[in-house]
Amino acid sequence: MADASIEFKGSSFTLSVLHLRTSNLADIRADLVKKVAQAPDFFYLVPLVVSIEKLESSVDYQAVKTLIEEFNFVFVGFTGSVVKEQRKRIRELGFSFVNTAKTNTAITNTTKINTSEKTATADKSVVTETKTIAVPPQCNLYTDKVHRGQIRSGQQIYAKDQNLVVIGSVSAGAEVIADGNIHVYGSLRGRAIAGAKGHHKAQIYCQNLEAELVSINGNYWLSESMEQNWGSPVYFHLTDSELTSSKLI
Amino acid sequence: MARIIVVTSGKGGVGKTTSSAAIGLGLALKGHKVVLIDFDIGLRNLDLIMGCERRVVYDFVNVINGEATLNQALIKDKRVSSLSILPASQTRDKDALNKENVGKVLEELGQSFDFIVCDSPAGIEAGAMMALYYADEAIVTTNPEVSSVRDSDRILGMLASRSRRAELGLEPIKEHLLLTRYSPKRVEEGEMLSVEDVEDILSIPLIGVIPESQAVLKASNAGEPVILDTESDAGQAYQDVIERLLGETVAFRFLNVEKKSILSRLFGG
Numbered sequence: 001m002a003d004a005s006i007e008f009k010g011s012s013f014t015l016s017v018l019h020l021r022t023s024n025l026a027d028i029r030a031d032l033v034k035k036v037a038q039a040p041d042f043f044y045l046v047p048l049v050v051s052i053e054k055l056e057s058s059v060d061y062q063a064v065k066t067l068i069e070e071f072n073f074v075f076v077g078f079t080g081s082v083v084k085e086q087r088k089r090i091r092e093l094g095f096s097f098v099n100t101a102k103t104n105t106a107i108t109n110t111t112k113i114n115t116s117e118k119t120a121t122a123d124k125s126v127v128t129e130t131k132t133i134a135v136p137p138q139c140n141l142y143t144d145k146v147h148r149g150q151i152r153s154g155q156q157i158y159a160k161d162q163n164l165v166v167i168g169s170v171s172a173g174a175e176v177i178a179d180g181n182i183h184v185y186g187s188l189r190g191r192a193i194a195g196a197k198g199h200h201k202a203q204i205y206c207q208n209l210e211a212e213l214v215s216i217n218g219n220y221w222l223s224e225s226m227e228q229n230w231g232s233p234v235y236f237h238l239t240d241s242e243l244t245s246s247k248l249i
Numbered sequence: 250m251a252r253i254i255v256v257t258s259g260k261g262g263v264g265k266t267t268s269s270a271a272i273g274l275g276l277a278l279k280g281h282k283v284v285l286i287d288f289d290i291g292l293r294n295l296d297l298i299m300g301c302e303r304r305v306v307y308d309f310v311n312v313i314n315g316e317a318t319l320n321q322a323l324i325k326d327k328r329v330s331s332l333s334i335l336p337a338s339q340t341r342d343k344d345a346l347n348k349e350n351v352g353k354v355l356e357e358l359g360q361s362f363d364f365i366v367c368d369s370p371a372g373i374e375a376g377a378m379m380a381l382y383y384a385d386e387a388i389v390t391t392n393p394e395v396s397s398v399r400d401s402d403r404i405l406g407m408l409a410s411r412s413r414r415a416e417l418g419l420e421p422i423k424e425h426l427l428l429t430r431y432s433p434k435r436v437e438e439g440e441m442l443s444v445e446d447v448e449d450i451l452s453i454p455l456i457g458v459i460p461e462s463q464a465v466l467k468a469s470n471a472g473e474p475v476i477l478d479t480e481s482d483a484g485q486a487y488q489d490v491i492e493r494l495l496g497e498t499v500a501f502r503f504l505n506v507e508k509k510s511i512l513s514r515l516f517g518g
Contacts, residue, residue, distance in 0.1 A: 150452055152406030153399050154373075169452065171402045189450070 011200070015076065015098075018068065019051045023059035029067060036071050048073040049098050053080030061093055142180035151176060151190070158196075172212060181205070191215075194236075204236040205248065219243040251359040254366050254494075255384035256427075257408075259400030261371030263392045264429040267465055268487075269368035270298040271476040272388070275491035277332035278476075281363040284323065287337035288380035289370040290345055296336045299326065300472020310338035310345045312354055319357055328477070333362075343376035355383050373407060382413050386423040388456060392430050393442040398450055401426075405451065425456035427490065432461040433506045444504060457490035459483050460503040 020028065036043050048068055052059060065075045077096035087097050145159035147166045153173030157164065164178035169186035176182055177193040181203045184192070188206035195202025195217040202216050209229055214221050214236050221236075221243055233248035256269040266289075273285040287295035290310060296302040301324050307317035312335070319335075326332035335358075338345065358365055369380035381387060387408050391401040408422045409415055415422075428447060435441040444458055459465075464481030468474060476491075478484040482503050492499045 149409075150405075152409070153402035155406045155410075171399075171450065173399055173402065174406075187449075 013047075015047055015049050017049045017051050017079065018073075019054055020059065020064070021054050023055055023057050025060070025063055025067060028064075032067070032071055044072050046073055047076050049076045049079045051080040052078055052082060052086075055080075061090060061095055065095065145178070150186070153190070161197075169208075170211075172210075178202070188214075193220075200238050200241065202238075206235070207233050207248075209234040209245075214243070216243060217241075221245075251362050251365050252386060253355060253359075253384050254364060254386045254388060255369055255381045256366065256388045256390060257369040257377065257381055257404050258371065258390040258397070259373060259377075259404040260392075260397045263390050263397050264459070264465075265371070265390050266294045266298050266368050267469060267475065268388065268390050268427060268429065268459070269295060269366055270474040271484075271487040272490060272494070273334075273364075273366045274299075274326070274329060274332060274474045275476045275487055276364050276366070276494070277326065277329040279491060279495065280331065282331045282361065283364045283366060284333045284335060284358050284362045285366050285368065286335045286358075287368050288346075288376060289368060290337045290376060291339065291342045292370065293337040293339040295368050296324070296334060297472060298469050298474060299334055301326070301334055301336075302472070305336045308336045308338040309354075310341045313346060313350045319354065343370065343374070343379070346376070346379045348379065348382060351379055352383060373403060377404075378407065378411055381408055381422075382411070384408070384412060384422050385414075386425065388425045388427050389451070389453065390427045390429055391447060391451070393428060393432075393436070393444075393447055395442070398442065398447055402451060405453065424453040425494075426451055426453045427457050427459070428455070429459040430461045431458050431503070433504060437506055444501075455501070456493050457486055458501055458504060459486045459490075 022028065050064055050068065061078065069075055077098045078090050079098045079100060090097050142161065142163050144165050145162040147157055147164070148168065150168040151157055151166060151170045151174040153171045156175040157166075157177070159178035159180065161179050163180035164176055164182045166176060166182075166184045166186065170176050170184055170188050170190040170192065172189040174190035175193070176184070176190065177196050179195065179197045179199060182192050182194045182205070184206040187208040187210055189210045189212070191213040192204050192206070192211060193215045194204045198217055200217045204214050204216060209226055209232060210223075211226065212223055214226075216236060216238050219238060219241065226245065229245050229247060234245050235248055236243060236245050238244065254272070256265050256272065258265050269285060273283050277283040285295060285299070286309065287293060289295070293308075296305055304324050307322035309322065311317040312319055312322045323333040323335055326334065355365060367380045367384065370376040389401050389404060391397050405424060408424060412422055414420065426448065428444060431444070432441055436443045444455065448455060460482045462475075462481055462483035464478050464483050465475050468478055475481065475483050476487040479488070486503055489499045489502065
């Protein structure tokens with residue numbers, strides 16, 4: 001039996017990675033001061049992973065942790081492709097070691113964006129870089145399944161590994177399901193289930209909300225929760241695993 | 250080529266048979282050769298509404314099974330000679346029909362008639378599917394209430410996916426919305442869905458709005474299709490449906506509450 005009060009689930013998040021290029025703590029501190037001064041609010045309480053991959057000599061791990069916590073980062077752990085023994089030692093010291101995702105294809109975009117920043121600070125000891133860890137494989141792979149015309153009561157349309165675009169209305173008693181997003185360019189009166197295979201970034205858009213049920217990644221609302229935006233153009237998305245609706249216009 | 254028109258609804262009791270009878274007779278009155286087929290095997294009603302129940306010798310199932318020829322089973326209407334009725338069997342059930350043989354009968358009828366009007370049974374089972382399978386056009390009969398609209402929506406889905414035209418990838422069945430038992434007064438009071446509401450949900454073109462009328466029940470019991478009652482609003486509304494089916498543009502009537510004139514108020518008219 002599963003525990004009723006808690007549940008463990010794997011999820012993927014975007015985390016900032018701090019690449020160390022020196023083990024000299026004074027240098028790191030000096031560059032951190034400059035960096036954080038540029039945007040203090042942006043860095044405040046940001047979860048941070050520290051990469052030791054580019055270090056040539058060993059560093060005082062505890063001191064690094066204390067240092068970055070001084071700057072109000074939330075220390076997550078160390079990362080980098082290092083020898084097994086070093087990884088083991090880090091863990092023995094009581095720090096977690098975070099492995100980056102093997103599939104780097106989806107990461108390319110985010111790293112590219114930061115390239116300019118990286119070159120600008122290349123001569124410095126600190127490089128901040130955004131890295132996506134454990135990207136869900138279906139991301140960015142979605143194409144569209146387009147349905148023209150009304151989806152009638154009793155009909156069910158499933159866009160497997162695709163987004164679903166309905167040019168028409170979805171009648172009461174009809175069901176539209178997609179592993180990606182759902183767009184209804186008409187009235188949504190039936191049920192709409194997006195992110196059916198588990199995709200927390202899936203969204204549902206409709207021109208006129210009169211739905212029986214909307215669900216994203218297993219989080220659902222019945223029509224009684226939709227009173228606020230009833231009859232308006234609306235989209236649904238997840239914020240912190242909570243289903244949220246917003247007006248389209 | 251005969252036009253095969255199915256009168257269907259999904260829901261029962263909304264006025265399919267009444268409408269089939271009125272439309273069949275109305276088209277015949279315009280000089281077209283029309284055959285009315287009762288697909289409601291086991292619940293034979295069309296012959297009652299048409300007033301020919303005493304003249305039924307052979308029925309649709311007999312023809313399907315080769316026990317009678319079409320000419321033996323067809324009943325010629327006594328009022329209009331260009332109208333014939335193919336009654337349903339009362340003693341059999343809906344499984345007595347099969348696609349292949351129904352197709353053959355329709356083909357044979359198509360050679361001598363201009364219009365084949367199929368009165369569908371309620372539901373979405375084999376009987377209703379059989380009635381709509383060969384259709385070129387569908388008159389979706391709907392009452393202005395949510396359950397009827399929902400069932401009509403379901404049937405529209407079937408028309409688009411389960412008909413011969415859908416299976417062969419031909420031009421889809423032409424859909425018409427026929428709103429029956431419409432009461433403008435109750436719409437005004439918010440008790441009934443309006444024409445606009447139903448059109449919005451079903452989004453198919455409107456072919457007619459038949460007002461709720463005492464004349465319909467009277468006509469059914471007398472075996473005289475209500476279209477013959479030219480004085481009644483329902484009869485006139487069906488006349489308009491015929492005009493529209495034949496391609497005429499006719500303004501919709503009986504959509505608003507009639508304002509009583511001072512005279513009729515005074516004299517309680």
